[in-house]
Amino acid sequence: MTIKDVTVIGGGPAGLYAAFYSGVRGLQTRIVESQAELGGKVRLYPEKMIWDVGGVPPVTGEGFRKNLIAQGLTFDPEVMLQTTVEDIKKREDGIFEVITAEGESLLSRSVVIAAGGGIITPQRLEVEGAERFEITNLHYTVQSLKTFKDKTVLISGGGNAAIDWANELEGIAKNVILSCRNETLKAHESEVEKLMCSTIDCQFLTSIQRLIADEEGTLIKQVELKCGEEAGKIMEVDHVLVNHGYERELAFLKESSLGLEMSEHQRITADANGKTNIPGIFTAGDVMDHEGKLNLLAGAFQDAANAVNAVKTYLEPDANAKAMVSSHNEIFAARNKQLKKQAALSH
Numbered sequence: 001m002t003i004k005d006v007t008v009i010g011g012g013p014a015g016l017y018a019a020f021y022s023g024v025r026g027l028q029t030r031i032v033e034s035q036a037e038l039g040g041k042v043r044l045y046p047e048k049m050i051w052d053v054g055g056v057p058p059v060t061g062e063g064f065r066k067n068l069i070a071q072g073l074t075f076d077p078e079v080m081l082q083t084t085v086e087d088i089k090k091r092e093d094g095i096f097e098v099i100t101a102e103g104e105s106l107l108s109r110s111v112v113i114a115a116g117g118g119i120i121t122p123q124r125l126e127v128e129g130a131e132r133f134e135i136t137n138l139h140y141t142v143q144s145l146k147t148f149k150d151k152t153v154l155i156s157g158g159g160n161a162a163i164d165w166a167n168e169l170e171g172i173a174k175n176v177i178l179s180c181r182n183e184t185l186k187a188h189e190s191e192v193e194k195l196m197c198s199t200i201d202c203q204f205l206t207s208i209q210r211l212i213a214d215e216e217g218t219l220i221k222q223v224e225l226k227c228g229e230e231a232g233k234i235m236e237v238d239h240v241l242v243n244h245g246y247e248r249e250l251a252f253l254k255e256s257s258l259g260l261e262m263s264e265h266q267r268i269t270a271d272a273n274g275k276t277n278i279p280g281i282f283t284a285g286d287v288m289d290h291e292g293k294l295n296l297l298a299g300a301f302q303d304a305a306n307a308v309n310a311v312k313t314y315l316e317p318d319a320n321a322k323a324m325v326s327s328h329n330e331i332f333a334a335r336n337k338q339l340k341k342q343a344a345l346s347h
Contacts, residue, residue, distance in 0.1 A: 004030045004078070006311050007098050007108035009085050012040020013297055014285025015114035016072030018304035022112075023075025024323050024331060025312045030078040030106065032085060032098065038072070039065035040116050047145045048164065053297050080106075085115075085252045088281070096280060110311045113253070113268060113276075113283045114304065123244040125156070127208055136219050137239045138211070148173045148239055154223050155179070156208055157243035163187040163195055165241060170198050177201045177235055179208060179225055206233070211240070253287075263289040274307030280314060282307040 006022050008015045011033030022029040037043055042050075046062035056064070073079070084101040088111060091097060098106040122140035124130065130138060142148075142165060153173045155166050158180035164187075169176050178195070183204050185192045195202070209226035212234075213219065220240055224232035253260055253268065261269040261277040267289040274282040284303035286295065293299065305323075312319045326332050 002028075002078075003095060003107040003109060004028050005108070005315060006030070006110045006112055006308070007032060007096070007106055008077075008112045008114055009098070010040065010114035010116055010285070010287070011035070011038035011072075011079070011081075012114065012116045012285065012300075013042065013068055014116070014287075014300040014304045015040070015112075016068045017301045018112050018114055018284055018308055019072045019077045020074055021305050021308040021323070022311070023077070024326075024329065025308055025319075026331075027308070027312065027315070029075070030080065030108065031072070032080045032083050032100070032106065034082065034084045036082050038069050038079070038081070042068070044122075044141050047142050048168070050297070087252055088256055088258055090258060090278070090280065094280065109315055110280045110282065112274070112304075112307050112311065113281065113287055114285045114300075114307075115253075116286045121247045122242070123247055125208060125240075125242045125244070127211055129213075130211060133211060133213075133218075133220050133240075137237075138220060139239060139241045140243075142168075142241065145169070145172055150174045151238035152236060153177070153239045153241060154235055154237045155241045155243065157245075158182050158185050158187070159243065159245065160187045160191070161245075162241075162243035163191045165243065166200050167191060167194050167198065170200055175201065177203060177237070179203045179206045179223075181205065181207045203227075203233070203235075208240075265289060272306060273310040274303060275310055282310055282314075 005027035007030045008018045009032050011031050015031060019029050019031050042061050042065045048061045049058050050061060050064050051058050085098055086101050087099040089097045096108045096111050148169055149172055151173050152175040153169055154177040155162050156179045163185055166176050166178050178200055203225055206225040206227045208223055209232050210224040211220045212222035214221040220237060223235045223237050226232055258278050263269045268276055268283045268287055270276050270283050270288045270290050272290050272292060274284050276283055284307040285300040309322050313321055
């Protein structure tokens with residue numbers, strides 16, 4: 001097994017930018033991702049518009065994810081998909097062994113943990129027979145808004161994701177019904193205000209009791225909503241979208257033989273440069289806690305760059321603490337000429 005300079009655990013925004021920045025700093029890199037695709041949590045929102053990244057015009061989640069991947073793979077890191085990390089060990093010679101569920105031992109001189117919230121799985125609807133509709137009109141993510149055009153959509157949930165999708169679908173769907181088990185919505189104030197001023201039918205203090213199939217038994221035709229002890233309310237629907245949150249699996253951190261220090265929020269405790277209590281292990285993105293942490297996509301990129309700079313000086317103490325800006329960095333010179341040539345030819 002080749003010993004890499006750095007193994008990045010997690011292929012989301014922080015992990016992909018860490019891989020890119022590792023290339024900028026001349027480090028041989030490996031990305032380990034538990035899912036079948038790169039992109040992290042962004043892949044769950046392909047149609048959602050992203051506004052809060054500096055210098056990037058509003059872009060769909062899928063468009064943003066594709067750009068992230070293209071940038072992250074600029075320097076040809078080794079990529080291992082569908083590979084779950086179970087433990088990290090440090091040998092006497094200082095080399096780290098990243099142990100996978102498949103029994104492999106990936107060798108690395110340093111590790112950047114950028115695992116976000118962990119392995120993310122949508123919480124399933126706990127209603128008898130629900131699973132059979134997952135291939136037809138029961139959804140946990142929105143792959144295309146066109147699916148819901150001129151349809152009646154019932155959304156179950158009361159958090160940010162449910163409210164965001166309800167607002168997105170108003171004007172696209174024929175009718176939007178929101179079923180919330182509480183009497184208030186727990187989401188960003190502006191989005192809640194937008195929803196309450198809309199035509200969305202809010203069914204508070206309700207939950208899905210039963211899914212009623214069509215004659216063929218393949219599609220949800222009606223949903224029975226339970227409201228306390230009252231008799232169920234029957235709603236005609238074309239689609240059901242469930243946003244009950246996500247189950248997050250980070251067992252390898254909690255059970256790591258290294259003894260990583262964790263915060264009260266079950267995130268890795270680190271400084272602003274991503275340094276953990278274990279020399280040679282660094283962290284970036286949502287998986288970490290530090291004073292001044294910015295929980296935005298833009299913050300993930302800063303975390304990643306800081307962590308990689310710390311990796312560089314850990315491996316090479318005499319190296320510059322930070323990389324040169326891209327406009328002065330020789331590593332981009334040939335690529336810039338090629339991009340300028342392509343731009344000239346396209347005009």
